[in-house]
Amino acid sequence: MKTKAKKKNLWMIPVYTILTFWSLTTIYPLIWVAMNSFKDKDQIRSNSFALPLGDLFTLANYRRAFDRVPIFGAYMNSLIVSGSVTIIVMLLAGLAAFALVRYQFRGRQALMSVVVASMMFPAFSTIVPVFRMEASWGLVNSSNRWISLFSCALPQIAGNLSFAIIVLSGYIRSLPIELEEAAYLEGCSAVQIFGKIVVPLTKPSFATVAIFSFLWSYNDLFTQTFFLRIQPQWAITRLLKELTAMEGTNYGLMAAAVTIVIVPVIIVYACLQKYIIKGMTAGAIKG
Helix, strand or coil: HHHHHHHHHHHHHHHHHHHHHHHHHHHHHHHHHHCCCCCCHHHHCCCCCCCCCCCCCCHHHHHHHHHHHHHHHHHHHHHCCCCHHHHHHHHHHHCCCCHHCCCCCCHHHHHHHHHHHHHHHCCEEEEHHHHHHHHHHCCCCCCCCCHHHHHHHHHHHHHHHHHHHHHHHHHHHHHCHHHHHHHHHHCCCCHHHHHHHHHHHCCHHHHHHHHHHHHHHHHCCCHHHHHHCCCCCCCCCHHHHHHHHHCCCCCHHHHHHHHHHHHHHHHHHHHHHHHHHHHHHHHHHCC
């Protein structure tokens, strides 16, 4: 047994070497952008790979970004939109997944097929009818900040629902139905069973759905470009895209803008990555 374990460990060395090299090729571009955000644009052209130390270090790019545009207000708009999308997707997808897995009704399989098929349509293929539909409701080009943010959140909620339902369905299906049957015999309603049994047992999967929904909404520049037209309503990605467009080829400012956008994403992912892995694999392990 020890010999087999040693052979297995030896085989893992090249695997970990390849994975380490791959992770460095993924992480280094982010580090390179963050390094250049602390350099003057002229220094980036001549010393783009040097560390921002001594005379190379400057905060001028960040000062310029914060002076030119209301970044904190844009962050708040992003949190409002992405937070709303996350909460609503978790609620609707959880209820839908529970119904599709635990209840037998006519058209159930067809409905599940529609959910899976809807993931095949990218956002840009449906943006025109969605925009026209929201325009007919009076949600587009509104001077009201909350209405505009709501109009941006609606297509993002629809776009995230299919993925969320599929992930939650797989996890709920792996749960022992005997727990729900026992609760039903004790007099619990379907809503109580969902809230007191299914949701607590499905926390890793809900965490996965919440993280992906938040990150996809936060980074969705395409939808924000269509529905957030007025500057006070812009989310952070839309705001910094316009900032870099106004400044032209100011690479230092562009690097600072990218860093401002990705730092919250990296923090969220670093803190919650264990829930992503657990939520995506737990259902398969139990099944």
